[in-house]
Amino acid sequence: MFGTSGVRGPVGEDVTAELALRIGRALGDRDRVVVGRDPRDSGRLLVDALAAGCRECGVDVVDLGVAATPTVARAVAWEGADVGVSVTASHNPAPDNGIKLWQPSGQAFDEPLREEVEARVRADDPDLAAWDGLGDRRTTDTTGRHAAALVEAVPPCERSVVVDVGNGAGGVTVDALTDLGCTVETLNAQPDGSFPGRPSEPTPENCESLAALVREGAADLGIAHDGDADRMRAVAGDGEFLSGDTLLAVLAADAAESGDRVAVPVDTSLAVEDFLAERGVETVRTPVGDVYVAAAAAEEGVAFGGEPSGAWIWPDETLCPDGPLAACRLTALDAERPLAERAADVPTYPIRRESIEADAKAAVMERVREAVAAEYDAADVSTLDGVRVDRGDGWFLVRASGTQPLVRVTAEARDPDRADALRETALALVEDSRRE
Known part of the structure; x- marks a missing residue:
């Protein structure tokens, strides 16, 4: 249930x-x-x-x-x-x-x-x-109290921001940014649970109007929320809708100092780990889901937790993913140095994702676990959420969908050919497990 x-x-x-x-x-x-x-x-x-x-x-x-x-x-x-x-x-x-x-x-x-x-x-x-x-x-x-808490947590900044509320409940972001000194233009700001402006999830495809408005209107950045504003995604001043991994790296690098740890789910890009490691920050892997990231973020020495899907947690403020807080902190970062420049610092590695139909996904996953245990060193395998195999120069993850009859495969490496090879390895594991 x-x-x-x-x-x-x-x-x-x-x-x-x-x-x-x-x-x-x-x-x-x-x-x-x-x-x-x-x-x-x-x-x-x-x-x-x-x-x-x-x-x-x-x-x-x-x-x-x-x-x-x-x-x-x-x-x-x-x-x-x-x-x-x-x-x-x-x-x-x-x-x-x-x-x-x-x-x-x-x-x-x-x-x-x-x-x-x-x-x-x-x-x-x-x-x-x-x-x-x-x-x-x-x-x-209590919306006004939330906005006041955001203004207290973030330094004043004068930026031009487009906020796509997505017809949801995230109007608190507009209030807080305005109080911080920003010029704010809105998209889909009228709350409407039928989501007439765009689908609720803030994906690149669903936020094309936001990206175009930022690019053509010369705004400094764009913010997008989902229906309840626990998620936040962003568009840089050049109109690029930033990947969740890039946002995670940028926000985590600001929140954490050398010696700190950052909580991320098992499907986070290796680029985030590399980017933070250069700054002396360790990544701690969790199962997928903000409740798991929040639990890890509550531990001593963890300064930040985030999911590439758009959930961002600052444990010194709250253990709930706070999209409006993320929007305000990202805007303040842009005021110090443009978001596009910060994003350019984050490496991008080839990542491959596949979904395979599997009615008996639990049985398939059990056979995948057995096959991986027999073939790979235990030190390279994590079963925290699905089965993740670290190969040093890349990794692959096989994980059952929590809501659909699917098994999801993710593979990533620093080299495109290696990413393709790891993808094929993972797909073969799943296909063999489906046939048994």
Whole structure:
């Protein structure tokens, strides 16, 4: 039921008001819950159902209305609550919605906490309060407090910025950048959960209008968010939509000093590791998913955590991926030195990605693990998330999709021919495992 991103799926199928009610009841041992949602219209009834489930168990509910996910995560501590709930499907398409849970530290619920809530949902045996012990529900707006926190965390900067809000909940970025002294132009700024301006996920293809506006309008940089603004992607002043690995390298190099560590998922480019190593910064690999990156970022000596998909975590601020904070910090960096110049410093290596259909993906992965264990030195193999084999001059990763009947293959090397060879090796492993 609960993946690393909570419950997520099509409304009326995987995600229903009944499920939201039961999740609210499953949080019935808490005292106070903060809830907010992205602009999807289905979020209204899901919030109402979840709040009803909390309140009938005696839990008070603080309703933030439409709010960015990092605003919700930060508000757990601000409101003295025990849990935060984001009703959002993040970058997923409009027919989807979801429910993600947050701790007071800003970190998403880890696996033990998710399992605890899921067990209570399945048991469906809530401890309902008496008629005179029902929880309260009040509304408040913490977006302004989030914007103020960003302004406090980032130095003033006078830049020309185009922000593509993606019809989502990320308007806090516009407020914060304006308060920092920037001239801000917006795209798709009207919240609309049908995402009429562009699909919610901020990919190069979906952000072509942003790139063109930055390039032709001579803005200093462009910012793009997904529906709930936990993700941030960027366009440099020359109109180039920067890769997630390049952004990760640039942000991490600013956040970390020599001797620090940076948390990154197993599918991060080798270029990030090389770039940071030159600066005396070590990379720590985690499973894919911001909850795992956040857990690593919470450890001593880890100054930053990031995923190439657009999730960026500064543990000194919050353990939630905060897209608006990333937007403000990136803009401040651009004011010191143009983003295009910083990006040019980061090496680019050939990386190959493939997806292979596999209905029995768990069995395929088990056979891949066995084959790799028999062929490669254990010191070169990681099974942290899928199977990753380090060959010194490159690596390959075989990993089952968390949501689709696919096995994903990634291969990278500093040399194109070597990257192709590692790709073929990984594909052969998967194909052989499918035939067994």
